[in-house]
Amino acid sequence: MSARNPAIELEGVNKWFGAFHALKDVTLSVAEGERVVVCGPSGSGKSTMIRCVNQLERHQAGEIRIHGRSYGRSAREDEAIRRDTGMVFQQFNLFPHMTVLENCTYALTWVKQLPEAEAKRIAMSHLERVRIPEQAPKYPLQLSGGQQQRVAIARALCMQPRIMLFDEPTSALDPEMIKEVLDVMVELAGSGMTMVVVTHEMGFARQVADRVVFMDQGEVVEQAPPREFFANPRFDRTRMFLSQIL
């Protein structure tokens, strides 16, 4: 794995919300094609960390590099770097006033300036990949939560990012719908996409993760391959956390 280039590098990243110290010297590296699952109790900074990776939150100290390019030089360059990443949110955040297809095509036509037919072709191919091409003409609120989240994944994939970020993608879903979303994510992992997934789905971590990162109080407590992480966690805090969720 060390032979692969790093896709994401965080070095001594610090973030405050007012006086609250949300990320404390977070240092983390994710290689190209690597699948990393981030877990930890709520308020541990895992969402903040993943949101700093695509600069939805700006970090105040430290450095974040995506494929070797760091944020903070100019707004235009930040925008270009951000396009390497696709983001899937806990609340889906689909645009309710556009159809499923338009949700997928609008960024292609407006940001990438592709012709309409080409955008539609790309969008349909990704909707097929998440197995809901037949829902294309519907509006998001007519779909189930699991279907909406799969649309959100397709929408992010349309921009052809090299890194996919998932911020608790299954936490807002009914138990019966979690699996259909995880299946899509497993398939995606199999295609060699670099993935950082914040989740409590430990089954998913076991199945596809190359590495599990455990965070608490804004710090990375420990990180290890899943087998080792679940069988033999080093810290008491990790053991306590695992005993509560498993």
Place this chain on the structure above:
Amino acid sequence: MPDHATPAEIFRPRPAAPPPPNTIGVAGWLRANLFSSIPNTLLTLVGAWILYVVVDAVLGWAVFNAVWDAPNRRACLDQVGRAGACWPGVIAWIPNLIYGLYPKDEVWRINLGAALLVLWAVPLWLPAVRSKVAIGLSLVLLFPFLASYLFLGGIKGPVWAALVALGLSGLLWTWLTVVTEWRTGLSFVALVARVLGGPEPDAPRARWVARLTWAALYATAFVLVWGWELRPVPTQVWGGLFLTLVISGIGITFSLPAGVLLALGRRSRMPLIRAFCVAFIELFRSVPLITILFMFNTMLPLFLPAGVEVDRLLRAIVAVCLFAAAYMAEVVRGGLQAIPKGQYEAAAAMGLGYWQSMTLVILPQALKIMIPTIVGNFIGLFKDTTLVSIIGLLDLLSMARAVGEDSTWLGLFIEPFFFITLIYFVFCFAMSQYSMNLERRLGAGQRR
């Protein structure tokens, strides 16, 4: 897979049963809404009686006992006294109520302006037309130039002529495009470029053809406008429904975009822009419209250098626009705040810039949820224009008051007020119905 001791039973959901018969249909509706209990029944009967008394009195006065033909008010009073309305006075004054003191033989210009407005707006509802956004924008931005010359007339300098020509070329382009899009699906300029410049729309030759087409269109309009001169009609004689519609129409079309910009500015991260927007909004919202009208009417000339005369109507329009924009800004801001943060984040994560995410993602949703309030504001603005009568403009209300001051119809006040009440009602009710229709259409498919 856990081992089960017995084989699983098969669960079959029951079919849905129809509702009980007395809860549906007309009888069910009456029972549920009007006669569900004794107090409710009593209220229904009292309500029906009040409705009967009011409608009977109004119809009796306005229709059954009314006088429809009389030479003056005295004759009306001799026939029915005060038991019936005296409509001949209103009928004689209808042209004035609608056009104010606009010269009678020039009134066709107002009618033509209204017809052009309709003609320009009709393509927005035709399904075959694809360039609806461009047509809508051209209507809002260019129609005022054309209409203002039509209504004002007079000698136009080259700049004025150029602007009017812009208006006319917009109208020509709109209808040429309607025809070409209906026949071929291409806008007029794109069609000419295709025919003369080859099939590649981005080839340099096609671009030149497109540019030349625009130039030719504009030149045609300019030639038409140059040779066209109308008698000047000063704004002092504008009045009636026409004036009311001019002021409120401009106020409405200006207030929405200006309100959107002010609302965005108020939420901007740039302190200077934010401070300016907050100051503007709070200043204009804290002052009654009447005060603003007075300020603009009496005090503005004091600040202007000697010899600079700003038309009184223009002053009133500017005052109304600024006032309406400040109110609209707060309405739009309310809508912006109702949009979840996740929508902004999703737009940003997809690589959309500030203006793209605002125009494509945030504003369509924010404006949609604010339609009732926005249209409410429009209706309020439409009615508020009656205040311009205070600074001496002859709007619909002033003209209605003038009927009773006419020596033939001296003292005839109730009938013209009743009549303009109906006019106001028709316009406001139409706006409100249209907004509800719009809400339903935009909401279709987005509800769960």
